[in-house]
Each structure stands twice: as C-alpha cells, then as structure tokens.
Amino acid sequence: MILVLGGTTEAKQLLDRLIEENRHVLVSTAYKFAADYIPNHPLVKHISGRLDCEGLQALIKDEGVKVVVDATHPYALEISKNAKEACGRIGVKYIRLERDPYQIGDLVNAGKIYHAFSYEEAADKACKLGEVIFLATGSKSAAIFKSEADRANRKIYIRVLPDRGLVGKCIELGFAEEEIIAGVGPFSYEDNYDLWQRLGVDLVVTKESGDAGGFAEKLQAAKDLGIKVVIVDRPAGDPKALRSVDEVVGIMHTGAKPGC
Numbered sequence: 261m262i263l264v265l266g267g268t269t270e271a272k273q274l275l276d277r278l279i280e281e282n283r284h285v286l287v288s289t290a291y292k293f294a295a296d297y298i299p300n301h302p303l304v305k306h307i308s309g310r311l312d313c314e315g316l317q318a319l320i321k322d323e324g325v326k327v328v329v330d331a332t333h334p335y336a337l338e339i340s341k342n343a344k345e346a347c348g349r350i351g352v353k354y355i356r357l358e359r360d361p362y363q364i365g366d367l368v369n370a371g372k373i374y375h376a377f378s379y380e381e382a383a384d385k386a387c388k389l390g391e392v393i394f395l396a397t398g399s400k401s402a403a404i405f406k407s408e409a410d411r412a413n414r415k416i417y418i419r420v421l422p423d424r425g426l427v428g429k430c431i432e433l434g435f436a437e438e439e440i441i442a443g444v445g446p447f448s449y450e451d452n453y454d455l456w457q458r459l460g461v462d463l464v465v466t467k468e469s470g471d472a473g474g475f476a477e478k479l480q481a482a483k484d485l486g487i488k489v490v491i492v493d494r495p496a497g498d499p500k501a502l503r504s505v506d507e508v509v510g511i512m513h514t515g516a517k518p519g520c
Contacts (some may be wrong), residue, residue: 261286262512263325265343267294269446270357271331271471274505279303285322290339291423311339316346329508331357334494335467344498352471357508358471358501361494372517373486375480379404380490382465389488390463394456395419396478397467397492399426399485405465408435414424419443446474452481463488 262278264271267289275298278285285304289295291375292308308438320328334351340356344387347354374389376382379401386393387408395405395418402418409416418435420426422442430440446469457462462484468491469475502508 261323261325263288263320263323263328265330265339266332266336267297267330267361268331268333270505271329274295274329274508275299275304277505277509286325288319290495291421291426293421293423293444311342313342313346313349316342317350320346320350320352325464326354327353327355328511329355329357330473333473334358334470334497335492339494340361340498341432352488355508355511356498356501356504358497358503359472359502361468361470372482374488374490376490376492381494382490383408386463386465386490387414389490390414392407392459392461392462392473393417394464397465399472401492402435403428403433406435408433415439417461418443420446446472447477449476449477449481452478453485456481456485456487463490465490465492467492469493499515 261284263286264274271287275285275287280298283303287304287306288311289299289306290310294308295306297305298306306507317372319325328343328347330340341494371422372383376385379397380396383405383504386405391406391414393409393414393416397501399418399420405416412470417440418430419519420430425444427440431437464478464487466475466478467473467488479489502511505512
C-alpha cells in the first residue's frame, strides 16, 4: 500500500500514474470535499481529516503502508514535518514530492510586486499599499489579515476552499458572506481577472504556489489590471525533495533512496 498525502495537482497526477501501474493507494487529504476530485477506483481508498505524527503512525501501521509520498502544498509545513517524523520512527520510506519554485522574470519589472517573509509582514504591507485587498493565501492566515484590515479600515475579500468549517471560521472572524469566495484552484487567468475587476481589487496577497498552483495566472491577471501583489515567500523546502511524478515512480521501481 502506498500512502499519498495531499490534494494538490501533483498528488492527483501521481494517483493517476499509480492506478495505471495497478498499485493500491491510500489518499489522505485535510478536507472531505477532496473526495470529489479523487477517482472512484477499486485500487483507491480516501480518508480525510488532519493527522498529527501519532495519527500518521497509526494509519501507516493499520493500513500496511510501505511508502509514504508527501505531495502536500509547499506551505503545509506541519503535515510534512509530521509525516517525515512518523516514517522515521516506523522505518517506512518517505518521499517528498515538491513543485518547483516559479521564476517571476519580467513580471518583476511591473514595479508592483512586493515580497514578505511572514503573514504578519504581508498583512502590514498589504494594508499600507492597498485599499481593496484580495487574500489568496487561504484560511489559516485569515485572522492576521482581517485584524490588520479592520485596524487600517481596508476592504478585504478572501478566497477559501469550499469547506463549511472554513467558511464558518471566516464568518466568525468578521468576514461578510459576500467577502468570502469559495472555490478549488488552480484558478485560470480569466477567473482571476474577471473576479478582481468585478470586486474593484487593487491589491492581491498570494503565496508563491508555482506553476501547478496557478501562480503565473495570478501574476498575469494582476499585471494586466494594474493591481499590486504582495507575495508571501515560500519557506525553505526539503533539499531531498523530488520534482516530478516520473522521479517518484522511478524511485519506487528501483528502490533507491530519494536524494541519492
């Protein structure tokens, strides 16, 4: 049994390959709605919910998992840490599949891109630079941005996954229902352009989510609309991470250790 962690684009691509190879796969995602995007196949089992290190250990043992592929989002540091630790304790192979960073290139010359090393720094910059802010960093940092936006008297919209609990959390923080946009990415250039134009957004806060996360589409839409962008820089990744589904499948075929 192979355990794949995450509902990312990379996780879905890997799942398709493993099905082609007739492998049994257990897919673990944080949210239940991810089941809508996972193939209904006899080789595939899906579970949802957040797992700590002990929960992952129990899952690995109970399901007879031999390999864990961590295909979670580059910013999901906690689950990656827990997965690596759990695998180390039990002696199960851990493989990190991580998307390449995005090279911004000429878009920097637009003069409207700013970087931040933390959500707190990003919130401060956003509220100094923008009047109508669109938050595309997810729900985890919502409280930080909402608090700063209220203090600075700024309008703020947030895009979150279509999970009832996440939407409810945003409402509890003070977001009005019309300020919450629920959806599953990656979002197209047209999705972003049309939405931001309609809302009158003049600044977007985003993570550096790579090509697979629709990062280029966000930057291009913002550039064409003349919108400022605050990027929360990606945390340092795993130096032994693999960068493609082909590499992961190759490791499984050869039995080699990732990073070797």
